[in-house]
Amino acid sequence: MIYGNFILKYLKDKFLKEDPQSSSHWQFFHQFLEIDNNLNIKQTLGFGDGKKKYKLLADLIHRIFQFPLIFLEKKSSYFYRLYKIGRENTFYTGNHFSLDALRQVFTLNYLKKKELILKHRICIVIGDGFGSLTSLLLRSELSEKVIMVNLTKTLFVDVASILAFPEFSNNYAIVLVRSKREMEEAISNTSVKVIALEAQNYHLLSASKAELAFNIASMQEMDMVNIENYFKQFRNLAKQKQFYFYCCNRDSKILPDGSEICFDKYPWSSNDKHFFDEKCPWHTHYYTIRPPFYKKYDGPIKHRFTLVSENKNDKEIFKK
Numbered sequence: 001m002i003y004g005n006f007i008l009k010y011l012k013d014k015f016l017k018e019d020p021q022s023s024s025h026w027q028f029f030h031q032f033l034e035i036d037n038n039l040n041i042k043q044t045l046g047f048g049d050g051k052k053k054y055k056l057l058a059d060l061i062h063r064i065f066q067f068p069l070i071f072l073e074k075k076s077s078y079f080y081r082l083y084k085i086g087r088e089n090t091f092y093t094g095n096h097f098s099l100d101a102l103r104q105v106f107t108l109n110y111l112k113k114k115e116l117i118l119k120h121r122i123c124i125v126i127g128d129g130f131g132s133l134t135s136l137l138l139r140s141e142l143s144e145k146v147i148m149v150n151l152t153k154t155l156f157v158d159v160a161s162i163l164a165f166p167e168f169s170n171n172y173a174i175v176l177v178r179s180k181r182e183m184e185e186a187i188s189n190t191s192v193k194v195i196a197l198e199a200q201n202y203h204l205l206s207a208s209k210a211e212l213a214f215n216i217a218s219m220q221e222m223d224m225v226n227i228e229n230y231f232k233q234f235r236n237l238a239k240q241k242q243f244y245f246y247c248c249n250r251d252s253k254i255l256p257d258g259s260e261i262c263f264d265k266y267p268w269s270s271n272d273k274h275f276f277d278e279k280c281p282w283h284t285h286y287y288t289i290r291p292p293f294y295k296k297y298d299g300p301i302k303h304r305f306t307l308v309s310e311n312k313n314d315k316e317i318f319k320k
């Protein structure tokens with residue numbers, strides 16, 4: 001098990017190795033990730049909008065563009081609580097409260113409104129980026145522990161962001177696990193709040209005892225084989241206890257190598273129970289500083305909340 005700040009050095013040392021879980025999309029974007037010798041993040045591309053020089057000005061611009069989006073949302077005291085925590089989180093990480101961070105607030109608020117999110121002991125966040133959803137889940141107390149799974153390079157950014165919070169900066173609050181035994185130890189240790197997992201060790205998720213997984217704007221950029229591997233883990237977890245999956249991704253996206261990744265072709269089962277399955281209301285437009293300011297995403301984005309069945313399809317039930 002690797003603890004706290006030591007995780008950053010461990011991950012950085014692996015940067016020159018190829019990541020077997022990285023799709024053509026991420027092989028392209030990771031070329032632009034820059035970390036200096038003191039392990040400071042200098043540049044990221046493809047997720048969030050990172051730290052820019054003129055933070056105050058950028059924050060003001062984000063606020064102006066976000067105003068209509070928030071205005072249109074049916075707000076509750078719970079929404080304001082999450083929104084406040086989300087904004088506070090960027091104070092610690094030094095990032096902007098960008099559209100990506102605001103979307104995580106909308107997501108958790110929506111699930112809470114529909115009474116689909118209770119206080120979960122263990123959640124999985126696949127493909128976070130700047131630890132935005134992870135920190136929101138923990139600091140809103142919706143989750144006691146989060147397993148943060150990402151490609152080795154983006155995981156560095158997730159871990160560095162989580163370490164920026166005073167409550168997670170001690171060496172025992174965040175650990176990286178590399179074996180089933182380490183995963184089990186980290187799960188049973190109440191001091192551990194965040195478990196970092198490299199995507200290449202995805203198979204350890206079966207031992208995580210998690211109850212709920214999130215994947216937002218991330219499976220749409222993975223190779224299908226990796227999506228299938230995550231679903232296998234979900235079905236293994238569903239054999240142990242009720243397991244839910246919140247999935248929010250593009251209907252269809254073409255990766256740089258020409259492969260098309262379609263939401264409906266993920267290995268869903270006819271036995272999965274969807275609590276909702278619709279276009280994601282807050283994931284239709286993004287903003288830019290160039291007119292016409294609000295632009296449609298390149299394709300429709302769906303979201304689905306599912307009670308995962310332990311079997312992929314009816315045939316498997318008959319085989320049992």
Ligand SMILES: C[S@@+](CC[C@H](N)C(=O)[O-])C[C@H]1O[C@@H](n2cnc3c(N)ncnc32)[C@H](O)[C@@H]1O
Nearest residue numbers: 021047100127128129150151154199216217218
């Ligand atoms: C566009 S970003 C989305 C970030 C964030 N979830 C959001 O809502 O904006 C896609 C994320 O998926 C991650 N990712 C890509 N392939 C992955 C894989 N095989 N396993 C886990 N995460 C992966 C990327 O590293 C990145 O963090």
